[in-house]
Amino acid sequence: xxxxxxxxxxxxxxxxxxxxxxxxxxxxxxxxxxxxxxxxxxxxxxxxxxxxxxxxxxxxxxxxxxxxxxxxxxxxxxxxxxxxxxxxxxxxxxxxxxxxxxxxxxxxxxxxxxxxxxxxxxxxxxxxxxxxxxxxxxxxxxxxxxxxxxxxxxxxxxxxxxxxxxxxxxxxxxxxxxxxxxxxxxxxxxxxxxxxxxxxxxxxxxxxxxxxxxxxxxxxxxxxxxxxxxxxxxxxxxxxxxxxxxxxxxxxxxxxxxxxxxxxxxxxx
Amino acid sequence: xxxxxxxxxxxxxxxxxxxxxxxxxxxxxxxxxxxxxxxxxxxxxxxxxxxxxxxxxxxxxxxxxxxxxxxxxxxxxxxxxxxxxxxxxxxxxxxxxxxxxxxxxxxxxxxxxxxxxxxxxxxxxxxxxxxxxxxxxxxxxxxxxxxxxxxxxxxxxxxxxxxxxxxxxxxxxx
Numbered sequence: 001x002x003x004x005x006x007x008x009x010x011x012x013x014x015x016x017x018x019x020x021x022x023x024x025x026x027x028x029x030x031x032x033x034x035x036x037x038x039x040x041x042x043x044x045x046x047x048x049x050x051x052x053x054x055x056x057x058x059x060x061x062x063x064x065x066x067x068x069x070x071x072x073x074x075x076x077x078x079x080x081x082x083x084x085x086x087x088x089x090x091x092x093x094x095x096x097x098x099x100x101x102x103x104x105x106x107x108x109x110x111x112x113x114x115x116x117x118x119x120x121x122x123x124x125x126x127x128x129x130x131x132x133x134x135x136x137x138x139x140x141x142x143x144x145x146x147x148x149x150x151x152x153x154x155x156x157x158x159x160x161x162x163x164x165x166x167x168x169x170x171x172x173x174x175x176x177x178x179x180x181x182x183x184x185x186x187x188x189x190x191x192x193x194x195x196x197x198x199x200x201x202x203x204x205x206x207x208x209x210x211x212x213x214x215x216x217x218x219x220x221x222x223x224x225x226x227x228x229x230x231x232x233x234x235x236x237x238x239x240x241x242x243x244x245x246x247x248x249x250x251x252x253x254x255x256x257x258x259x260x261x262x263x264x265x266x267x268x269x
Numbered sequence: 270x271x272x273x274x275x276x277x278x279x280x281x282x283x284x285x286x287x288x289x290x291x292x293x294x295x296x297x298x299x300x301x302x303x304x305x306x307x308x309x310x311x312x313x314x315x316x317x318x319x320x321x322x323x324x325x326x327x328x329x330x331x332x333x334x335x336x337x338x339x340x341x342x343x344x345x346x347x348x349x350x351x352x353x354x355x356x357x358x359x360x361x362x363x364x365x366x367x368x369x370x371x372x373x374x375x376x377x378x379x380x381x382x383x384x385x386x387x388x389x390x391x392x393x394x395x396x397x398x399x400x401x402x403x404x405x406x407x408x409x410x411x412x413x414x415x416x417x418x419x420x421x422x423x424x425x426x427x428x429x430x431x432x433x434x435x436x437x438x439x440x441x442x443x
Contacts, residue, residue: 010353039341
């Protein structure tokens with residue numbers, strides 16, 4: 001009888017939990033205010049200890065990064081060598097273009113885009129699974145952060161703030177399956193949409209089959225999206241075509257290394 | 270004493286949760302992923318009983334979803350279901366206790382990967398079969414390594430000997 005009761009009790013608890021989970025999942029998809037508030041409160045609650053733990057384990061994370069870098073060293077060296085020679089060629093051309101561009105700007109009286117106001121933030125948490133790539137930062141609404149702001153580091157675009165708590169916030173990285181950002185191909189100025197996917201592969205969507213996109217092309221943010229334009233995003237790593245599709249399959253290698261994120265800048269718009 | 274051990278286990282679970290978010294998720298080298306919280310929930314379900322495993326799993330899962338989750342409620346459901354499954358799996362009755370632990374963690378990790386993939390697929394996410402396949406090979410191995418760390422900690426917190434370790438059928442078979 002006792003065993004039967006215990007089994008029955010466990011079953012009741014499971015049913016109750018499933019019900020609560022279904023409510024939470026539904027609320028998430030309905031973008032309920034309660035879930036947003038709860039998320040902010042939870043992150044703020046764990047922030048102090050999380051920050052300490054993250055600082056404590058930073059050297060260990062660094063050590064593992066060194067191992068990873070060491071293993072990839074030769075490939076990276078060859079890649080950089082090739083990039084260096086192509087950059088050297090481009091430099092001469094770009095110097096000439098800059099002179100020409102400055103002259104034209106003066107002529108047309110066009111003002112250069114100003115530097116963006118930024119907020120420095122530290123990464124205090126990370127969530128990297130097949131289905132999501134997010135980081136938690138130690139700045140929030142009290143520091144002037146709000147939802148939709150872009151996050152960059154010295155290499156380029158990192159992600160977009162999806163939720164801002166009072167003293168912390170969540171950043172959806174550009175390789176997250178739910179990430180979708182308006183971008184341009186720098187050389188051809190063609191517009192596309194940058195999308196993350198399961199497994200962290202980033203793709204450039206809506207580039208018609210007829211358009212020319214080459215491996216190595218630089219991708220920057222488009223001025224038509226929520227983010228400021230011309231922020232470096234990444235470089236085209238693979239271009240292919242599918243006979244059944246009207247669009248090219250373009251894969252992007254981001255400039256930012258998400259596993260090395262420590263300090264980032266939030267673009268205050 | 271009983272409630273003290275449960276409070277202690279809850280704190281161990283919270284520590285695992287913080288370590289998972291602030292450290293283990295950062296260690297993504299060659300697709301190696303540790304699920305510290307899942308192993309801790311299994312240990313709690315084994316040593317404190319299914320009901321506490323489910324409750325702790327729900328709380329830890331909710332906290333993870335609220336801290337860094339796309340869909341709130343999925344981890345809570347998965348971890349609670351893990352605790353519930355422990356009761357079914359314990360009847361496998363391997364002679365060695367360690368083998369039973371390893372078997373449970375292996376099976377539950379595989380079920381988790383399949384369930385999460387299925388749920389996300391139903392929510393219209395694209396699935397990479399290759400990524401999922403690799404996860405199904407590497408994931409259980411990583412979590413089995415954690416058994417050797419988490420289980421002794423939870424057992425020390427419980428302060429029990431092996432004869433009273435399980436409250437299910439397995440108890441009589443040791």
